[in-house]
Amino acid sequence: MDPQVRIEALTPADLQELLADHARYWGDRDLRPLHLAALIHEFPSTCLLARTEEGIGGYIIGFVAPSGVGYVHLIAIRDDMRGTGLGRSLYRAFARAAQRDGARTLKAITSVGNTGSIEFHRKLGFTANVVDDYNGPGRPMVVFARELGTEPFPIAAPGPRTGRGAAAG
Template sequence: MTETMRPMTVADLSQIVADMPRYWGERDMRWGHMFPIVHEFGATCMVADSPEGIRGYLMGWVNPDHVGYIHFIATRDDARGTGLGRRLHEEFARLAAAQGATRLKAITGVVNTNSVAFHTAIGFSAQVVEDYAGPGEARVVFLRDL
């Protein structure tokens, strides 16, 4: 299946939140899917759209230090293993570089072994940073130069 990569809209985010279990299973990740991100950073938030709906998405932006930060990336349960996550990353890297980014960054929880495996497989370095999310809240920080 071929998806069309396009900028995320507020309506898309509403649909993603409504279908959250298709992307995140039992994890309730609604807390981080904030509509102002789409309003303010819409040029670097994207969906992979198909006739069957949104099969994946990435929310990210370029910070003042020229780092393309990936806030969320997810593929729908029926799109896993198709290379869609890699294609979303490639499109974000292209968009971020066009805005002056020289590297990419993402974070995840230490227990999220699937995210660690995915990000290292697509060329990110991974480092556990203690207290990254507050006292006693370690995170895995991923970095990749563009």
């Protein structure tokens, strides 16, 4: 990770900034309703952002369920920061925080057509399975899962720049 990038807690003020600049992270998909302030208030250790000299480069919003699953609700990287390894760094920070909070497994979901997210998660060592009716009748989703080990996401060379934000859609 670039030494000019700091991983820190996502605040409600940061969330408002992200929502105002939503298209830089998600393109033409309007996922603003999925950005729940309650998650940031209730799970501050697992809602993180990557701050660069140019502002917020990316963010991850998630929590640890009582079952020991660290669930990533959203992860997104600003359009000019994709392919830099920032998503991997955010996932690594989330995994460490989730382990401290009792997680043994990580999970996330995305739509069946979000090939960029599927590729990204597979590169991070997640399994990817299509689950029919996951989001309701006729609404399949790809469910990602990964066991947490001692080193959640070894550092690797950044990949090619791909589409929009990764999880949740």
